[in-house]
Amino acid sequence: MPPQGQPEQVPDDGLSTRQRRDRPLLIVHTGDGKGKSTAAFGLALRGWAQGWPVGVFQFVKSAKWRIGEEQALGVLGAAEQGGTVAWHKMGSGWSWLQGRVDPHGDPAAAAAEGWAQIRRDLAAETYRLYVLDEMTYPLDWGWLDVDEVVTTLRERPGRQHVVVTGRRAPAALLDAADLVTEMTKVRHPMDTGQKGQRGIEW
Amino acid sequence: MPPQGQPEQVPDDGLSTRQRRDRPLLIVHTGDGKGKSTAAFGLALRGWAQGWPVGVFQFVKSAKWRIGEEQALGVLGAAEQGGTVAWHKMGSGWSWLQGRVDPHGDPAAAAAEGWAQIRRDLAAETYRLYVLDEMTYPLDWGWLDVDEVVTTLRERPGRQHVVVTGRRAPAALLDAADLVTEMTKVRHPMDTGQKGQRGIEW
Known part of the structure; x- marks a missing residue:
């Protein structure tokens, strides 16, 4: 059911309800269950519907x-209504580096390139x-510096919402987050030999 | 990370990998955390991309x-690519009953009307x-009969995937499901007085 809008307590932080309502959120979807990324993309639908980049x-x-x-967010981003969607993926070489780097090169360096761009976008308030x-x-593999990432996310300007997904979220990231959901596997078809299938897993 | 396609065990059920791969799934997203419905709508993006109704x-x-x-699934369903999307909501009176019933009438009867239509659609294999x-x-409130719903879902024909969302999923439904994910709240902004906000909660 939707939340009824009654907070459990009113904080003594000097902010109005409206200021708190508009607070930019750092959200983490973690745990071993399914739905972490899927829920993040579901959230992107809401942002798109608000007209956000x-x-x-x-x-x-x-x-x-x-x-x-x-494909879906591409169609939405190009539609006459709603917001825009910029889709960047590491696997094929980041789009802003296209043609200038080897997409099959060092994955740790590629992850660092991705984070450097996110940092620039956060500073420029490119997206909502x-x-x-x-x-x-x-983060878990040590390719990105957890403290630097968490500090940058904490200190991001403006009203930018951020959703981070994946297993084994570092403690410092969880501590910094406003909203953390853990997806727990209760039962999964792969337990009984089912393989991933079209339309469900991808 | 994506599953690597290596099942933990191979079942002795006489089915080929392909038959198992194509097995229609009953999926439940439950628990007190966020992301249950959001992940279901994220899954709908994948189905749409497969061209499914x-x-x-x-x-x-x-x-x-x-x-x-x-709004997002409406745009996608009307796009030249991808599948179709039929959106039915109880709150305003189910679409197939539009104008024939009072949308502000008995909610238990409205829920039963919704389920009756789902049963008809499952029998007709209307959607994938x-x-x-x-x-x-x-189900929890006793407006729908749990045994009848579970039996109908278990015995649905063809290759129809079903995702059920919400808290307090009945045990019989969980038992019947192929894939169950529990979304657990680790931290939520409403704990500290934050109210729901545009683009995040709706």
């Missing part, structure tokens, strides 16, 4: 797994909603 | 909370993917 950054090697979402898809992995 | 049935009183998703949004509530 939405930026998606995919930190995955294979570009295969989000083709449905990319950022989907940082599976960015927990380069 | 997608049917959404919203079991909520207020139509306010999914306007972003409804069904999003039964927040249908756990009429």
